[in-house]
Amino acid sequence: MRSVSILLAALALIGCGETLDPRSLLTEQRPVGVISSVEGDPTRSNPRPGETVNLEWVSVQPSGEHLPIGWAVGYCRPAPVTVGFAFCGEMPFDLDAQPEPSAEPPRQQVTIPADYEGSSLLVTGVFCLEGTVDLLAQPNPEDLGASCQSGDPLLVTYVIAIDHDDAPNRIPELEEISLRGEPWTATAPAGSATCEGLSLPEFRVEGDEEEILLRATAASRERFTNAEGMEEVEDLENELIATAGSWGSGFVFMEDEGVLEEFGEWTPPTQERLNDDGIDIGPEGMVVRFFFVLRDGRDGFAITERAACVRTP
């Protein structure tokens, strides 16, 4: 019956007039994932016991300018939960913190203990967007004893799978992004709001839907042995984000055998939506930033940014 409720609630949402901004529309800075790369072998995402792994928390911003974040994270063996979010099953064995806000993305370097027997390691803590972290003297497994003294708080979790079987996972990569049959490489400098002086693909307000081709490298879809001992090929999830306009779907998937290409469908913003948002596009046009987030479902993460210009007709 709960399932029925979910289904009907979903239908209710589909049908209702008032809507919430979708995940594919970027209106404020937010994290989207972690680039995990093993020290000395940056194409590999999962460390072995005794190895050091570099973590970079990636955020996307409408302006391209990274807002400062204060943060604190700890490293621990996760509790064996089956529902709810991940939390420490025991006291963290190490902590990292940047209590004062910094415009640099949160980065950590953690060495997996050589005798670590767990199948995964949890990195969890608190991010304070444009705020300062308040660290208690005694950490605890629930919240590490860290909270935001100021700013916008966000609990963060990231579970790293530990490679005990010498079965490395390579970080996936987008080989090409094409628009209107041409490779699309243009980006906009951080802080650029208008198209003045930039060479960007052009779109019109109220314009038609455009197809954007995404092509992954052949190495991005690796073969691996799953938890049931069966061999399978990774599925790639492409999350599509833009600072304006709308996507046909916020995700496209490369999951059929041998498929390395997929299309994202993006429609430029309508004048009505621009009016609602109080945006007046001048003659110099408006920069729209696009982010293509690639995940392989096994901690492999990559992000590619592009930019285009939207002008009024």
Add this chain to the structure above:
Amino acid sequence: MRNRALLTLALLGAPFALPAALSPAFAQEQSEAAEEEQAAPVLLPPELLEFVEAQYPEGAATDGQEAAVEMAITIGVDGSVTDAEVLVSAGQAFDEAALDAVRRFVFRPATRDGEPIPSRVGYRYVFEFQEPELPPEPEAPLPGMLEGQILDQGDGRAIARATVLLESEDGAIQREVIADEEGRFSFPELPAGSYLLQISADEMGGAEGLEEIRAGEATTVTYRLAGSAEEDEATQYIFGATGVVERPPREVTRRTIGREELTRIPGTRGDALRAVELLPGVARPPFGSGNLIIRGSSPRDSQTFIEGVPVPLLYHFGGLTSIINSRLLEQIDFYPGNFSARYGRKLGGIVEVGLRDPRNDGIHGVAELSAIDASLLAEFSLGDNLSGAFGFRRSTIDFVFNQVVPDSIGVTAAPVYYDYQGFLTWRPSERDRVRFFAYGASDRFEIVADDALGDNAEIRGDIGLTTRFTVLNLEWERKVDADTDFDVSLAWNPTNLNFGVGDFINFDLELHQITGRAEVRHRATRGVRLIAGVDLNMGPYELNYTGPAPRTSEGDGVQGPTNIEIGDPIRESGFVTRPAFYFESDMQLAEPWKVIMGLRLDYDGQTEEFSFDPRLVTLLSVTPSLRLKAGVGLFSQPPEFQESSATLGNPNLETLRSVHTSAGFEYDIAPGIEVGVDGFYKYLWDRVIGTEGGLAPRFTNGGIGRIYGAEISGRITPIEGRKFFGYLSYTLMRSERRDREGGPWRLFDFDQTHILTLSMVYKLPKNWEIGGTFRLVSGNPTTPISNRGFNANNGGYFPLNGPINSIRNPYFHRLDLRVEKQWHFDSWKLALFLDIQNVYNRQNQENLAWRFDFRNNIPISGLPIIPAIGIRGEL
């Protein structure tokens, strides 16, 4: 001041058509009438069916004036008064009062060779002043009434001139009447109590039965005689009494919706089972859930039975329409708590749906079409002792659904449902009745979404829901002798439930439930009745499941879509074994005092546990119109399947327990008008709760609960001569749970402090009927989000809950209206109805929809205004 109008009716002449008198059509009719004169047409005058009392002019009443107004009334072919004019005036005030009353009269139209025709009659309205009647003595007990009809069991025709004897249990009252030409008889002004009714009808034999008369109520019975005076058995009671003869009470509180009211309550679209939601103690289910939430109990703690068989699904698609045609129902009994030992395995309440026998007087049918669904029902006789019925309904909403849902969502099979019923009743002898019921339902819904649906990458692919079940139920009732009867039934119920979301969730349950029941009732002495029964529930099941670990059914707070892990596929099969034995003694300790003791022993094969539930109910008639009642008892319920499953849950769980206590009174204000107050307290223990983070053993019996409140009910029943009926119910309640030992009490997910329902149906002249239902209910509790989290593995967000259920949705209120117009023809009826739900389009907040990052939200509202027009034909 009272006044009374006397009336006389005189035909001015042969009926004639007034409105069309000047039209060519009328000329044509006149011509035809002239031609038919030679064939000596049979003309029958109109007959007054509904008299309306005129308002006595105010000044005239004060002065004690009397008067008579003579009028000419024109009556249309539908029996309504189309025109009225004063021929002999009695003064303006009297004339206006008389005209106003007469225009609201309803007649059976005049007929020519059986065809209704317009007519004009003279009418003399006499205003006769009478001294006001003194109010009745306040202490005088309200009399009851017994009325009935005697019919031939074979062809259903009336048996005239039968002798009907009535004797009170103590022999103090003895009366005898002769039934009229239509087999009808009546015993007015009866004190409340038990009476022996004996019928004797010469060659048609006789019958007898014990009838309960309640103060202020008219009990209506139907007796069917077999017509075989040669056999002694024919003089015994046979199964002819209709369901309005209530079963003896075995519970503190039983609320019954009779057949007359079942399909006429506004806001239900004529669906009888939806009317249950309006009764005291029943919380308003959230939109789309179809849950039955009784006295603060979890929906899974209550059960609906159809003729003693538990049904897996009561409503199509979470409350849209119930799964059985309402016109096949005899009545619905609702037990909000302290129910009989006949029922078990549930901690909440019971809804028992009684099915009626198909009519055996020819062929009858009902067809109905609305924007939601279409249905057909047929009843037929297959000989003297055998009658049958079948029904079918299919949704029509899917034909318009695609117009509503955006193209971007590929809906290939928007909700499609159907249900079917086939009944047979066989009376092999006067003592036996054998009934066979076959019914079932199917619901199917599917969305095809190649891309992710919304902001959750995991939810993609087909989203589908399928529910299918069939019940085959064979039931035999036998009257062994005057003091003993028994019934036995056996049902087979194959059920398939399937729910899937792409590769993310797949739930597929195949269940073959076998339900058996045998009950013997014996009147040991004049004041003691004993009941013993066996209640069996068993059958194999097979489950295939892929998806996140099951959670507790409520009290979970706001759930994030991305914080769940998909476990390994699970395949489980087994056999459910749940036998039970029960015993009840119904003792009249003294004339006004009755005590019912019940014992029930249950065994659950899954937990391998016995539970023993003693129950006690006592009823005291303080006066014939005032009854006190109280009850206390233990109730048990096995854990849900997924909770005690070895693969999904904890096989070591124990039976859930509860104690019910309740007390109250019922008071008959006037015939057919009753008020009641019930107070209740329930305590729950060994409630199943989930472990933190779903850690093994996933579920434990560590929860407790307490529920307490009061229900006030008022009811006006549609007795003969009353043009309206209605309900008023108000429930004040609090339902709380504690999920950890020493933890805080929290509100139950569907705790609704105030539940007010007012429902009224009024029958207007000319076969119009209008009704309305208004509900005002506290908003359901919800859980605030205190913070939010980010899962970097999948880029999703999850909520961090504040205190569970510590805030509430705004009040819910809604008005539903129903208007129906009927046209009566010789052998069939046509009805057109308009059922408007949420007339003033109130945007009732049912929940909150959160943005993907749980930063913002918008309210999810329930149903907007929904007008549904339908048409129905009855044969």
